[in-house]
Amino acid sequence: KQEVTQIPAALSVPEGENLVLNCSFTDSAIYNLQWFRQDPGKGLTSLLLIQSSQREQTSGRLNASLDKSSGRSTLYIAASQPGDSATYLCAANQAGTALIFGKGTTLSVSS
Amino acid sequence: DTAVSQTPKYLVTQMGNDKSIKCEQNLGHDTMYWYKQDSKKFLKIMFSYNNKELIINETVPNRFSPKSPDKAHLNLHINSLELGDSAVYFCASSQYQSYEQYFGPGTRLTVT
Numbered sequence: 001k002q003e004v005t006q007i008p009a010a011l012s013v014p015e016g017e018n019l020v021l022n023c024s025f026t027d028s029a030i031y032n033l034q035w036f037r038q039d040p041g042k043g044l045t046s047l048l049l050i051q052s053s054q055r056e057q058t059s060g061r062l063n064a065s066l067d068k069s070s071g072r073s074t075l076y077i078a079a080s081q082p083g084d085s086a087t088y089l090c091a092a093n094q095a096g097t098a099l100i101f102g103k104g105t106t107l108s109v110s111s
Numbered sequence: 112d113t114a115v116s117q118t119p120k121y122l123v124t125q126m127g128n129d130k131s132i133k134c135e136q137n138l139g140h141d142t143m144y145w146y147k148q149d150s151k152k153f154l155k156i157m158f159s160y161n162n163k164e165l166i167i168n169e170t171v172p173n174r175f176s177p178k179s180p181d182k183a184h185l186n187l188h189i190n191s192l193e194l195g196d197s198a199v200y201f202c203a204s205s206q207y208q209s210y211e212q213y214f215g216p217g218t219r220l221t222v223t
Contacts, residue, residue, distance in 0.1 A: 044214040098156035
C-alpha cells in the first residue's frame, strides 16, 4: 500500500532564500506525482505534475524533481517570497487509483 | 470561469440530519473524485467515478453515498450525520483516471 511522507512538517525561512521541500513514497510504481499548494481555508492549487517517465518539471520559480528508483521527489522554490507562505502537498498517483497524499509541509516566509 | 465548483461552501448542521454536497466540473473530464480533509489537514480519497460508474470506494461508512447523474456532476449525500463527519470535503476531476487532478474550493461541514 502506497504511503507518502513529507519532511519537514513545517519550515520557516527569511525572504529571498532558496528552499527544498521533500516528498518520499514507498511504492515506486507510480503513474505520476503532483505537487499542490493550499492556502489556509482554501482549496488545492496544482503547481506541478511530473509523469513517471520525467525527471523534472519547472514553472517559474518552482522546480520539481522525481527519482522513482529512490522513491523521492523534491520541490525547489527559488528566491522565496512572503506570498509563497502556504502548505505544500505532494501526492502520488498510481494507475487505477486516486491520489495518495502526504501530510504536507507548512512554509512560512518572513519579510 | 470556474473549473470545479462545489455547493455549499459552508454547511453547519446537527447530528442525525441528512445533507448533500454538490459538485460540478466544466472541464469535460471523465473522472471525478471526493476527498475528505480531516481536522489534522490530512487528505484522503473517498470515492471516484469514471463516466458515471463507481470505480473507487474506499473504506467509508455506508452513510455516505455518492451519486453521479452525468459525467459533469458528482454529488455526495450523507445520512445520519455524526460529529466525526466534520471535515472539509473536496471534489476533484481529471480527464481520465490517473491524469492530473483539479480540485474544487471545498465544502466545510460542521456537525454540532
